[in-house]
Amino acid sequence: MIIETSSLKGLKSDLAHLDEVTTQLGFVRWQWEYYRATYDLKIEDTANQADYFLRINARVESGKLESPYAVLYLEDAYIGVATFPHGLDYESPIPEAIRKIADQKIAQLHQLLSE
Template structure:
């Protein structure tokens, strides 16, 4: 049977974070397509020597499940009775105390996913950008005037790439590029981004893994903001998260 009226339905999470949360709550993930996965929670009922499974269905809305960065949306949650060798019987009557336990477990999952602060809540919305027509001199001037070393390159609001002070030094001046050369010659196009609906914890995990200190926040190609370790550090409760990310970023590649 489908468990109705649960607020976990429709929540969105990156695969890595959803795996972390569900594992903590006792679920096991099963993957049966490149874009779909289920999370099962086993309930043993000794009174009638039966096993019941709470099954949470998810679907990828971005990326495949080979990637920990795939974005999953939670769909329906089911409760079924295990019937060997046929699998789960969703039509069998479910004892009330089993159903109550399932609702509580779904509430825990909803709380874990909802309580986490989202990237869109802490990201910087006021940021400097560049266009493909800007010259290296323009970029150097912007970095100097605003005391920054990272500038997103956009066309309108669409993110095309980023240019950093490192790009400017290594691909620009170290290769004796003329100051009139445009950004297009030196920008980094392979940019790791994050959705505004991802959690701060996920952002920190990405930064630690990629050894970077900032992430463009992008939705449907549009640049909405930038989230940095500095943004996280200004919010109470993220001191350990920031410290762990910094420790990983400081490790040699």
């Protein structure tokens, strides 16, 4: 599910700062290549024994991703439930408690990148 109300889309940051603030908030940069990166945050739903992932895509505006000075801009934020053996289902409904945590993390990330 794409989070349409995300205030992150279009924000820019250099790679070093983006990695620092996302790590501070619990995100991990999993997938990456020279011109794009994906930051994931695992959110555990203990009541339903499910794992959800808040995912934020970033693309390079200038430079290459291996450089800490590369400038990236954020794209859509979206959330999905992990499926067995691997993958994410973006069509399943997201519990309100999980969505609230995702919205809080998005707001915190927006604040840290806007400072």
